[in-house]
Amino acid sequence: MRIFKKNSYFKPEIPKNKSTFIKLLASYLVIIFVVLCISSLVFFSNYKKLVLNEGYNVSKRSLDQAKYYTELNLNWAKSLVYSLYLDDKIYTLMYSSSPITDNSIIARLREINASSPNIDSICVYNKATNILYSSLGTGFNPEYEKSMRDLLINTKDTFSGNPIPLKIDIISKEGNIVSKNIFSIVLSNLPASGDKLPNGAIILNVNADVFSNYFKQTNKNDNILFSIDNTGRIVFSADSRKFLSDISKESYINDILASPLSSGSFISTINDVQYFVAYSNYKNQNLNFINLVPYELLIGQSKKARNSSIIIVLLLLFIGVIISYIISHKFYDPIEKLIKSINEKLPPENLKGYKNRNELEYLSEALDQVLSQPTSLENLPLEEMVFIRNKLLKDILVNNQSMDINKYPIKLQQLNLNIDLENILVVIFRIDSVNTLYKKYPIHNDRNLIRLGIKNIIVDNLSQQYKVDTLIIANSIVAVLSIGREIDENTKNELLNFIRTIQDKIYDKSNISLSASMGPFVSRIDELSTSYKKANEYINYTFKYGHRATLYESKILQNISKEYKYDEILENALFDAIKLGNKEKIRYCLDKIFENILQYSYNDIILSITTLAINSRNLINTLFDVNNEKCKIYVTDFLEHLKDYELAEDVKLWFLNLYESYIDTLNEKKLSKNNVLVEKVKEYIVDNYSDFCLSVEQISESLDMSPNYLRTIFKNVTGESISKYINDYRFNKAKSLLTDTDHPIADISTMVGYANSNYFYTAFRKNYGVSPAQFRKNNRTK
Secondary structure, three states: OOOOOOOOOOOOOOOOOOHHHHHHHHHHHHHHHHHHHHHHHHHHHHHHHHHHHHHHHHHHHHHHHHHHHHHHHHHHHHHHHHHHHHOHHHHHHHHOOOOOOOHHHHHHHHHHHHOOOOEEEEEEEEOOOOEEEEOOOOOOOHHHHHHHHHHHHHOOOOEOOOOEEEEEEEEOOOOOEEEEEEEEEEEEOOOOEOOEOOOEEEEEEEEHHHHHHHHHHHOOOOOEEEEEEOOOEEEEOOOHHHOOOEOOOOHHHHHHHHOOOOEEEEEEEEOOEEEEEEEEEEHHHOEEEEEEEEHHHHHHHHHHHHHHHHHHHHHHHHHHHHHHHHHHHHHHHHHHHHHHHHHHHOOHHHHOOOOOOOHHHHHHHHHHHHHOOOOOOOOOOHHHHHHHHHHHHHHHHOOOOOOOHHHHHHHHHHOOOOOOOEEEEEEEEEEOOHHHHHHHOOOHHHHHHHHHHHHHHHHHHHOOOOEEEEEEEOOEEEEEEEOOOOOOHHHHHHHHHHHHHHHHHHHHHHOOOEEEEEOOOEEEHHHHHHHHHHHHHHHOOHHHHOOOOEEOHHHHHOOOOOOOOOOHHHHHHHHHHHHHOOHHHHHHHHHHHHHHHOOOOHHHHHHHHHHHHHHHHHHHHHHHHHOOOOOOOOOHHHHHOHHHOOOHHHHHHHHHHHHHHHHHHHHHHHHHHHHHHHHHHHHHHHHHOOOOOOOHHHHHHHOOOOHHHHHHHHHHHHOOOHHHHHHHHHHHHHHHHHHHOOOOHHHHHHHOOOOOHHHHHHHHHHHHOOOHHHHHHHHHHO
């Protein structure tokens, strides 16, 4: 529809000043230049941070693996000390009232010492005889013995929970001074008092050089991994010569020891070289693990990226100049055409004095003339009227409306919006479990009808008491209510009852659950966006209160703890349960964590869950690495869609599935490895059952592992001991030979691995209730 008729005889001069085109071109060039510069700086800065973060993650994995390796070996040593204390022969050494002459008892110490390369020596002290027995033999080095006696005097606890590092200088048989690095664990019946020794004690000395070998293998690409105690002495490192060296005066060591954090990283200069320092403490053993990476090694990658980005920026800038020129022309052409069109349609007196200005001033005055003409909405089609109506209401809700408040009554009346200018608020109704609902109604029109039906029920109920207008936004129905007076407690309760009635009606009629939130009361329509914003915030608390919740300010605030603090103690308890594979404890700890975080605001709840997810990913991936499993978990997709989870229970279930999946995966892989190991044991028995010396120790030596560990695995998988399996296999072979051959029984005894035929005869009778001869006779008769 034309507003102005063409004036064929009026042809005013079009502005010839093309300053707009120049400004457009200059603006694009400036914008492109600024964007490219900022993008490059941001990219380089973020890339540098990414490199450092990756360096910290790599260092953290090394530190966690070193902590795990240390903890595993020290726990093994403690367990061994307890098992020594329970050994009858060791007990005899500790408390015999006379010197031990039985070589088998002394040999027991040497046997245990030889069972593991980690053991340097085992000492047993007997106060009654004042003898210190050692697995090194009688008359062992005097300096060594003196160190052990001093250790007993200085150990004031019955059990030294933390291994005691010692460096002992002894004189070898050749007369040379040799240093031995050891960790000692002491177990005694009574603590030493003064300079008196305990009644009896066991000292397990672990070879510290074994740990040095591990740290030597771990140090790669100029990385330096080591550990210090709380006084700054080196305990574990790749160089055994640095054992117990005091480096507490180094500034970076002081920073680590003084830090209240359990782990962290920073950059420090050490011996004129910059290093990236990552650390993690092991409070149970008073140890601090440290990893040093040359800073230049990390940052070298980012320097290459910076040089590359400069070249790319220059290239993009050149391309940007060309594109800016083309785009400026494209934008300017419509302006030029519009000026020509306005010149043809507006009366000349309306634009007098504007034709010599720049294009935009000229165009602005012309458009003002057009827009100042009265318009009529009545002639618009219904579809366009609804669109404009909804657009205006949405702009008011999000404060995207710059209209003078005095013009609101006219616009509201023209668009038939049922809203007052004063005493109003917003209520949001959101469909719960909308994805489940939409699966039942995949057709778009059906979904629209459902939302429209809900909207009509809301309007029918609320309009009984209030003026109301509504707007459908995504899966929510936004109701703007005109209360007509200032809201008090009675009015609020009355409105809440209306809201709950609507929720119940819709659920009873269509089995559709709605959650609702009520924004605060505002006195003017231009403040309505405040009520809408708050209502949007409150609806998120469905996550805490569940579906069909009715949410408002006082209800939410009274249950929020003001001070946010992430509970690392609860997290550590959860992670300990994960390491142990204790699913029941995991559920308990997870319930406690969610019970704690649901006391915070919604944003802090999301922050806590994000922190837990990232820390869980790091833990599980570290545990996979420690167990040499090529598995990884990722939480990126979960975090990206975290706000799509409607209920805290759904998020808790996600975490529970994550933890249980990890435990099941690890158990399946361990079981598979254990089954392979058991099959190897069985194959060895099949090939060697006739060997008189066949034993668990012989089998474990062939498989290069500890006998006790092999016994445990075999028993867990098969339900019986290796010794029983060997005996059963030998007797089954004997039965076959008795029934299928004429070999003498004494020969059969030898053939199946029994050197003593009398023992074979007795054992066979005990197992089967008959003698070998009677078994042969009975089975051949059949």
